[in-house]
Amino acid sequence: MSDGGGRPGRGGCSPAMLLCAVLYLCAAPLAHGLRIHEYLYFQVLSPGDIRYIFTATPAKDFGGVFNTRYEQIHLVPADPPEACGELSNGVFIQDQIALVERGGCSFLSKTRVVQEHGGRAVIIADNAYDNDSFYVEMIQDSTRRTADIPALFLLGRDGYMIRRSLEQHGLPWAIISIPVNVSSIPTYEMMQPPWTFW
Numbered sequence: 001m002s003d004g005g006g007r008p009g010r011g012g013c014s015p016a017m018l019l020c021a022v023l024y025l026c027a028a029p030l031a032h033g034l035r036i037h038e039y040l041y042f043q044v045l046s047p048g049d050i051r052y053i054f055t056a057t058p059a060k061d062f063g064g065v066f067n068t069r070y071e072q073i074h075l076v077p078a079d080p081p082e083a084c085g086e087l088s089n090g091v092f093i094q095d096q097i098a099l100v101e102r103g104g105c106s107f108l109s110k111t112r113v114v115q116e117h118g119g120r121a122v123i124i125a126d127n128a129y130d131n132d133s134f135y136v137e138m139i140q141d142s143t144r145r146t147a148d149i150p151a152l153f154l155l156g157r158d159g160y161m162i163r164r165s166l167e168q169h170g171l172p173w174a175i176i177s178i179p180v181n182v183s184s185i186p187t188y189e190m191m192q193p194p195w196t197f198w
């Protein structure tokens with residue numbers, strides 16, 4: 001699969017990688033704000049059965065950062081889910097956030113498709129639906145193209161549970177808050193999806 005990234009986000013951590021991370025953090029200008037954090041959080045407000053705080057990881061070297069906090073914005077599953085070309089529900093993605101599935105084309109290509117449809121950001125869920133621990137580090141493909149909107153990676157299990165809930169309710173989108181500052185939420189631990197503790 002050529003999606004421009006398949007390196008584990010957890011586990012392997014060589015001294016060289018650590019050094020890179022340190023240099024990267026030091027070099028990151030303050031203006032980058034949320035980019036220097038390893039995780040970015042969002043909360044589903046509706047539908048109620050998945051009213052949890054989800055953990056995502058920003059793309060490593062492409063896409064924008066969240067300069068705005070969206071108190072309420074639609075999270076719209078793209079149709080087709082891989083979002084490698086024209087979207088049949090693109091009109092609903094305008095000024096909202098798209099939920100996309102990994103596979104079929106690069107992370108960057110998906111991000112650009114959503115951007116071209118006027119999306120504010122894209123959340124790309126792993127296509128391993130039962131995976132509740134593997135964060136892929138999303139990196140550029142080899143095309144030298146760029147993207148301006150933020151791109152986030154979401155666990156396969158989380159993406160699957162969000163899509164399944166929307167299907168069960170017959171809803172075209174979820175309503176979310178993003179980004180969420182979890183250190184200001186005393187009950188954060190209780191608000192994580194229960195399936196991540198399986």
Ligand SMILES: *[C@@H]1O[C@H](CO)[C@@H](O)[C@H](O)[C@H]1NC(C)=O
Pocket residue numbers: 128130131132133134
């Ligand atoms: C998740 O994916 C990673 C990488 O493919 C794998 O090592 C891990 O075992 C998977 N975990 C589950 C629960 O499927």
Ligand SMILES: *[C@@H]1O[C@H](CO)[C@@H](O)[C@H](O)[C@H]1NC(C)=O
Pocket residue numbers: 181182183184
């Ligand atoms: C997050 O919340 C904590 C605790 O309320 C606060 O100290 C911190 O400044 C907040 N961070 C941001 C980026 O708003």
